[in-house]
Amino acid sequence: MVNVEDLRKEAKRILKEEKVKYIIGYARSQSGLMPVPVFIKTPEEADRLIWDPTCVHNLVKFLVDEKRRKSKEKKPDERPVGIVVKGCDSRAINVLLQEKYIDRENVHIIGVSCEKSGVIDEKKLTKKLKGKKIKSTEFDENGQIAAVTEDGKVKIPAEEVLAERCLECQANYPVIYDVLFGDKTKKKIDDPFKSLDKLESISEKERWDFWAQQLSKCIRCYACRSACPMCYCDECVVDTITFAVSADTTADEKAGKIKWVEKSPVSSENFVYHLVRAMHLAGRCIDCGECERVCPMDIPLRFLNKKLEKEAKKLFGYDAGFDPDTPSLVSSFKDEDPEDFIR
Amino acid sequence: MPRRLTMAEEFEPRIVAFLCKWCSSAGSDLAGVSRMQYPPNVLPITVMCSGSVSPLYIFDAFNKGADGVLVSGCHPGDCHYIKGNYYARRRIALVNKLLEFIGLEPQRFRMSWVSAAEGIKYTQIISDFVADLKPLGPQTKLRRKK
Numbered sequence: 001m002v003n004v005e006d007l008r009k010e011a012k013r014i015l016k017e018e019k020v021k022y023i024i025g026y027a028r029s030q031s032g033l034m035p036v037p038v039f040i041k042t043p044e045e046a047d048r049l050i051w052d053p054t055c056v057h058n059l060v061k062f063l064v065d066e067k068r069r070k071s072k073e074k075k076p077d078e079r080p081v082g083i084v085v086k087g088c089d090s091r092a093i094n095v096l097l098q099e100k101y102i103d104r105e106n107v108h109i110i111g112v113s114c115e116k117s118g119v120i121d122e123k124k125l126t127k128k129l130k131g132k133k134i135k136s137t138e139f140d141e142n143g144q145i146a147a148v149t150e151d152g153k154v155k156i157p158a159e160e161v162l163a164e165r166c167l168e169c170q171a172n173y174p175v176i177y178d179v180l181f182g183d184k185t186k187k188k189i190d191d192p193f194k195s196l197d198k199l200e201s202i203s204e205k206e207r208w209d210f211w212a213q214q215l216s217k218c219i220r221c222y223a224c225r226s227a228c229p230m231c232y233c234d235e236c237v238v239d240t241i242t243f244a245v246s247a248d249t250t251a252d253e254k255a256g257k258i259k260w261v262e263k264s265p266v267s268s269e270n271f272v273y274h275l276v277r278a279m280h281l282a283g284r285c286i287d288c289g290e291c292e293r294v295c296p297m298d299i300p301l302r303f304l305n306k307k308l309e310k311e312a313k314k315l316f317g318y319d320a321g322f323d324p325d326t327p328s329l330v331s332s333f334k335d336e337d338p339e340d341f342i343r
Numbered sequence: 344m345p346r347r348l349t350m351a352e353e354f355e356p357r358i359v360a361f362l363c364k365w366c367s368s369a370g371s372d373l374a375g376v377s378r379m380q381y382p383p384n385v386l387p388i389t390v391m392c393s394g395s396v397s398p399l400y401i402f403d404a405f406n407k408g409a410d411g412v413l414v415s416g417c418h419p420g421d422c423h424y425i426k427g428n429y430y431a432r433r434r435i436a437l438v439n440k441l442l443e444f445i446g447l448e449p450q451r452f453r454m455s456w457v458s459a460a461e462g463i464k465y466t467q468i469i470s471d472f473v474a475d476l477k478p479l480g481p482q483t484k485l486r487r488k489k
Contacts, residue, residue: 260403268406343471
């Protein structure tokens, strides 16, 4: 069990010793059950830090923001940034390290273990408790979730309210950390790609109908891109507006820029956008599920990334985010890579 | 005036083929200069290496109305840039699985190894591709609606 007091004590210590610039963590929000990301700058504030099953966010995105901010500062503070990470988030850090986007010394990783449990899916929990107001949730020593409602404490089997990704989690404790809270007990998973079975077993036409229906809902708000810690390109291929435009750029030149994807949210363009995003995350996605969680249209985006994760594992034996020193999936190859599909 | 397609006429698929400059493009040239007969349904695009074919090119070809897309490069070990086709092999395998997963007919996308000497193999690949695409009809799934 993770003792939150230990976490706060450690946070206070490193802030007092000025080892870190600030700590990115979770804090209770003013309203509702779900926490908010918080930036702790002084030891006094450290008591705001929390850790419970509602801490769903992947805070690694803020490391990407930090790097951008730092690159603009004239005299940047060279101290590392502290960050509270779960198992899945720590894999995201590993991928950023693998891609040399951040350096190890720029980040102080405070790992928290989900142990046998995981984080909740807010929608599932609200549904389970039939809309009762939930005051707080906590981990149970048996891997169950205990929720405190207005009627008192309710114990819920974890598999009923956990986020989909936690049911298929392959790293329930951080794989890279400077300090770790909680146990390194491995949760037993029968099949990490079980959620794909249903989609893979139906016919090609049914699969098309499913995706056509889902992706035509997309309004192209790019929330999935904004929430993703791996989507850190300064210029995105689907954004024609981010092409470098100077005072000398003529209207003709602007119009003549390659436009791969139209901005209008129509099915065919949405497909190109989501397929490109899936390909760009191949071998990089660590299944933190943020894209799906932030989607206002409830598109099951996780399946696309999960599918490529599965193929990477099956065809090339590649797991994303476990070892920052191996070459990435698409920048490496083996002689024995399958080529039975090639004529 | 382009000829209008009448009901009686057979559907002629349009194939976009990304051919690497050093092998497959030369292979298609060999087929041409040797006067080998093969269907004229293919639009060849020469690229420097099969490894330079971004998945975006493939999705975009489908988006702009291709009925089939072919990526062709040198045989393993023959790449002009030593290992470009090995990278392509990995990447295209993933694209292939992804397109299958979203429900595009698997016959619409393929990859081949064609060397500069394999003019006959090139004509065979195109003939097979056209024969496979004809029963499927036009590709409307990923095509941009006008």
